[in-house]
Amino acid sequence: MRSVMTTENLSLHENSNRTGEIEWPSAQEEFLSVDGNASLFVRYARPAEEARACVVLVHGLGEYSGRYGHVARALVERGFSVVGWDLRGHGRSTGTRGDMTNGEALVEDLAAVCARFRPKTTPLFLFAHSLGGQVALRFLEKNATVCRGAVIASPWLRLAFNPPWWKLLLARLAMHVWPSFIQARDISPERLSRDAAHLAAFPDLNLLHQSISARMYFWALAGGERIFAGAAAVRTPLLLLHGDHDPVTCHRATGEFFERVGSADKTLRIFPGARHETHNELDRGQLLQEVGDWIAARVAPLEKT
Template sequence: MRTVHQWRSHDGLLLQQHTWPADGHTKATVMIIHGLGDHGGRYHRVAEQLASQGWAVTALDQRGHGASHGPRANAHVRDHLKDTGAAVTALRRTQPGHPLFLLGHSWGGMLALAYALQNQASLDGLVLCSTAARPTPTSATTMALGRLLAKTAPGTGTRRLPLHQTTRDPQALADFYADPLVFRHRVRARMGFESLVTMNETRQKLSALLTPTLLLHGTADRIAPVEYSKHLYNALTSTDRTLKLYDGLHHQLFNEPERETVLDDLTTWLSSRI
């Protein structure tokens, strides 16, 4: 049974967090970081599946997303990372001794990776699903324009993502478009620029990541190409890294018709690391 509570961020914003307690004995905790424009409540399928198998699951509505306060899908990345750190600290305090895994999807995978590189000791494992992690640097011209827009017109709409290609499941796609809490507009200038900066910074530090890592990606992903996860797998030096590719699957792996296969792979990997 999902519960929802709210708490104040370091700068006073009201943030919403979803929690699914484990059925029976708690094996470990999984914290989900959702994708850009999404919110924590939309990950109920994976959360309910994990909870039924003894995993406690929590998912924050990132600031400016879902029911959380803040500039709509356009906050500073540094503040998202601070919010993640506050949520992790609270979990460690309220669930001492439980292993803690971070699961980031898409843009949330970028945040999870950036957080893990800065706070490896606080995590027992990292799951990166359809992760936004460009393998090559963005051109200097694009970065200069992005920096200018982020400073002078941070709310300007830039790239439009092909959201109609996020999943091949018609009902899941209909639910996505019907959800009033989902942000489906163009990527805002500040968020786009700061995300590119974060990708550039994390790319240079990947060899330092020693946390056990699972990479999940569909080969037909049109939002974050599968090459992103292939690059991450090859760049990581950790001996405990796993890459799972799903032929023909799109961006939202947990909403695809083959979601049970993805969930089975996830739970198998998690179970082997507690």
């Protein structure tokens, strides 16, 4: 685990469109410096009373923590504090968009965020989506006892589609001469959710990107297979979520991982008709209720001791 070097306060950004259910609830914002050469943008929201647990949100490729305001709000209303951070190379964090010299740095960044923001007496949970799900599972392989539980939504274990042959050829050639070569991804809103109006209402949509470098693509591709190989080592309680109409990541791969994972406490929920972002789907209220119930059920025994 890398040590946290410094933090610096950041005043709230001036965004007039941060309204409604997608607004982060009274969040504090900071930049977290890791290794002295990367700066991670972090949001932190607390309930009015003492927090029952702390949930760290890990977003997917090309997005940013601001898209999880409604998730944070639902969890804060259940009495949990919530931490969201922009992965390096994403959102307001530093780094080249869509590129990563060392993909394992994302796992180490998650460790740094947990070390910095987890209250010492409060159980820690993760809520991770897509590439963030892969990062979270890699983290849990290496840190088996840090988290009380993890909610993993639509993890990138295997893709649900085959990229065009010419893009793969370019990427393979680039790995030999230009590993940072970036190509555009085709992630249209209809592949993410059936609720287009909800997706369009997020603040700061300019922070989205649809880029991925050759080395980052092959790191993520190999990372999914590494997770399958190390599934037995993951013993943290898990709630796995996936839509059966996800055109981005493979829900059958999530089912296969569920069978292999070493956790004794594990649940798999497949949502009929849902696409890639289950937490942004038409029935997201039901999903967030289930997530809150699942976390609360694992906090309650600790509160009684």
